[in-house]
Amino acid sequence: MMQKTIFFVLLSIFPSLLFSQASGLFAPEKRKAFADYLFCEKDYLRASEEYEALNNLNKNDSLSYSIGLCFLKMNEYGKAEDVFYQLRNSTLGEESRLLYLKTSFLLNNNIEEKTDSFSNQFGNKDLETSFRRLDLAAQIKAGMSQASLHSLDTNFEGTDVQLLRSFAENFSHPNRKSPFAAALFSAVLPGAGKIYTKNYGDGITSLIVTSLFSFLWYDNFRAGHPTRAWIFAGLTGFFYWGNVYGSYISARNYNLEKAEELNNEFDSFLNSKNYFVPKKIEGSCK
Amino acid sequence: MKFVFLSLAFSFSLFGQTDWLRWQKAEIKYSEKIDTAERNYSINGSNPFEFLLKASAVTYWFFISDVDGDNCPFDPSCSSFLLESVKASNLVEGTLMFADRFTRDFNVFNRSNYRVTKNRRLADPPEKYLLTNASTKVK
Amino acid sequence: MKSRWLLFILVIFFQQGFAQIQLEEQLAFVESLFAQEKYFDAITEAKRLSFFDSSNQYSYKVNSLIAESYKSGNKLSEAVNYFTKAERESRNPEELFSTKIKIIKINILRRAFYLADHQLVELERDTRFIADSSSLRYWRGWNYLFHDDWQQAADEFSGIDSAAALKNICEEVQKRKYSVSFAKGISAVLPGAGQIYTGNYLSGILSLGWNILFGYLTVQAFSAERVFDGMAVGTMLWLRFYDGNLSNAEKFAVEKNEIINNETLNFLQKNYQGLKP
Numbered sequence: 106m107m108q109k110t111i112f113f114v115l116l117s118i119f120p121s122l123l124f125s126q127a128s129g130l131f132a133p134e135k136r137k138a139f140a141d142y143l144f145c146e147k148d149y150l151r152a153s154e155e156y157e158a159l160n161n162l163n164k165n166d167s168l169s170y171s172i173g174l175c176f177l178k179m180n181e182y183g184k185a186e187d188v189f190y191q192l193r194n195s196t197l198g199e200e201s202r203l204l205y206l207k208t209s210f211l212l213n214n215n216i217e218e219k220t221d222s223f224s225n226q227f228g229n230k231d232l233e234t235s236f237r238r239l240d241l242a243a244q245i246k247a248g249m250s251q252a253s254l255h256s257l258d259t260n261f262e263g264t265d266v267q268l269l270r271s272f273a274e275n276f277s278h279p280n281r282k283s284p285f286a287a288a289l290f291s292a293v294l295p296g297a298g299k300i301y302t303k304n305y306g307d308g309i310t311s312l313i314v315t316s317l318f319s320f321l322w323y324d325n326f327r328a329g330h331p332t333r334a335w336i337f338a339g340l341t342g343f344f345y346w347g348n349v350y351g352s353y354i355s356a357r358n359y360n361l362e363k364a365e366e367l368n369n370e371f372d373s374f375l376n377s378k379n380y381f382v383p384k385k386i387e388g389s390c391k
Numbered sequence: 392m393k394f395v396f397l398s399l400a401f402s403f404s405l406f407g408q409t410d411w412l413r414w415q416k417a418e419i420k421y422s423e424k425i426d427t428a429e430r431n432y433s434i435n436g437s438n439p440f441e442f443l444l445k446a447s448a449v450t451y452w453f454f455i456s457d458v459d460g461d462n463c464p465f466d467p468s469c470s471s472f473l474l475e476s477v478k479a480s481n482l483v484e485g486t487l488m489f490a491d492r493f494t495r496d497f498n499v500f501n502r503s504n505y506r507v508t509k510n511r512r513l514a515d516p517p518e519k520y521l522l523t524n525a526s527t528k529v530k
Numbered sequence: 531m532k533s534r535w536l537l538f539i540l541v542i543f544f545q546q547g548f549a550q551i552q553l554e555e556q557l558a559f560v561e562s563l564f565a566q567e568k569y570f571d572a573i574t575e576a577k578r579l580s581f582f583d584s585s586n587q588y589s590y591k592v593n594s595l596i597a598e599s600y601k602s603g604n605k606l607s608e609a610v611n612y613f614t615k616a617e618r619e620s621r622n623p624e625e626l627f628s629t630k631i632k633i634i635k636i637n638i639l640r641r642a643f644y645l646a647d648h649q650l651v652e653l654e655r656d657t658r659f660i661a662d663s664s665s666l667r668y669w670r671g672w673n674y675l676f677h678d679d680w681q682q683a684a685d686e687f688s689g690i691d692s693a694a695a696l697k698n699i700c701e702e703v704q705k706r707k708y709s710v711s712f713a714k715g716i717s718a719v720l721p722g723a724g725q726i727y728t729g730n731y732l733s734g735i736l737s738l739g740w741n742i743l744f745g746y747l748t749v750q751a752f753s754a755e756r757v758f759d760g761m762a763v764g765t766m767l768w769l770r771f772y773d774g775n776l777s778n779a780e781k782f783a784v785e786k787n788e789i790i791n792n793e794t795l796n797f798l799q800k801n802y803q804g805l806k807p
Contacts, residue, residue, distance in 0.1 A: 130552055139582075150412070154574070307494070310497050343490050347493065350491055414570055415570075419604050423788070454736065459740075
């Protein structure tokens, strides 16, 4: 009886001993649990290093996919794009294809060709919807045609449709000011070009400064002070041509600023809606 | 009250993003960085015109600009803007850019469209006004 | 039946023991990474330890180590975050006090003067730490020192035997510093004087020269009844250089004081052997 007990005790201790030596806190399943915890804590670099270490031991699509997600979360779109591209035909192919397109979209790469080659490759209904939405978002940015606007109604819901229609309208007909018109207006009436670009303070200042020096030029000529008159003539020309140049640049900068504003607004709208991320990615973290 | 604001200011954490890049040991400096807009007084240039322009600017800085107080609200100052504009473009374009800047310096109506720098000046770099520029983003 | 129960208890006991050994080994690993100044990795391993430490027995130690690692990487907000977690997990008044002081030291370093001061007042009011009042005065001295109040810092250090050297340094700095209001005041009376007081002789002489020249031209224009010229030269030139003279006097004094502060702070960081933030 005593011998039997000792045998059982040793038998029970042995796996524990073996376990502590060979695996411990770095056992693959523990490491995976720790990596998932880090991911949910938004500690993405550490999480990706843990997934990478596990992937080196035993290559696995799911681990590579998690690494891609870490890159995506850290805004390392280039690296994420590579990972998802590699996984496009894997067991997680559908999700990877969608995320590959999303990262390309975020990198401002033209995804038109890619969406063409990936269409009809989504069996999952949710992923198919996300794919079509991503495709439409890319079309909106590229300046969607009037004929394609109706597809927004069928792929988006509620008030989002109206918002997206207005984004599409703004992208295809951006609010622009003509730099040449601005320069011309300022050539006729100093400052007018800047007022045209809604730069009212600088426009009025241009008008006052140029008018003041013109008056001094005229007044000195009239009073018989030719030297002073020539100096003021030079200063008038200096400010006049500066105003023409400045108005051209003001319109050009107005257009750049408006384009940037529209892009930023559209990006934050898409971010807030989170249209293109498969639901199961976010669902795993509480 | 000051304490409450400071607590709030320091209570939020950028934890996640801090560790999205590997970092090393870094010294915590007891001393504070002194923000002074240092000017480059060396007179040099790739051609005689640039040399002359820089020499005039240095003379202006030494005898006038450094002793007449902080009159220019912009960063870089108008004289530095002229030097940088000519260097980044050419004499004609640089002069036109400077004339436009000088006019904007007189603007007393509205200056809200400039970013304020650490030195509490209005960021207005020449590259924003170059004909070849394709972005309004300011350094 | 009895022996089976004994067997079961033994198995549980050994498994618990091995789990404990694994955690101990992990803690030793974290400490070795910390000692090798591999702070990023030390944090990763400390987090691993924390993740598997289901009974939270290492919480205080782990959070303190993470905080120290962040501090060593000059990531002060994160360090405070983890010291605050450690503070919550402290197991006795000594650990609590030492963690609170570590938080105060970081607030001193990041020049959060009012926050550090408030935390010091809270500790002073806590009856558990009455015996630590000189330590609290010492850190209050450092808080003033980083707040550019050298006289107040010297006052706090006086009476603490171990801080006699610090007191002398603070008093020395107080003597060396320039008076900003004096520099501005003498420049208001005699343009350029404030600049000369702060050692900027050339700027002072130039300022004096311009003010004499434009002052003379203004007075001369008014004396000759050329009111418009007098107004133009007076406001656009004389006033401009007079204002410039005042702002330069102030600017130079402030800059010189900043240099003195930085020199002293650098000296303390590199050479002072006592306790530092």
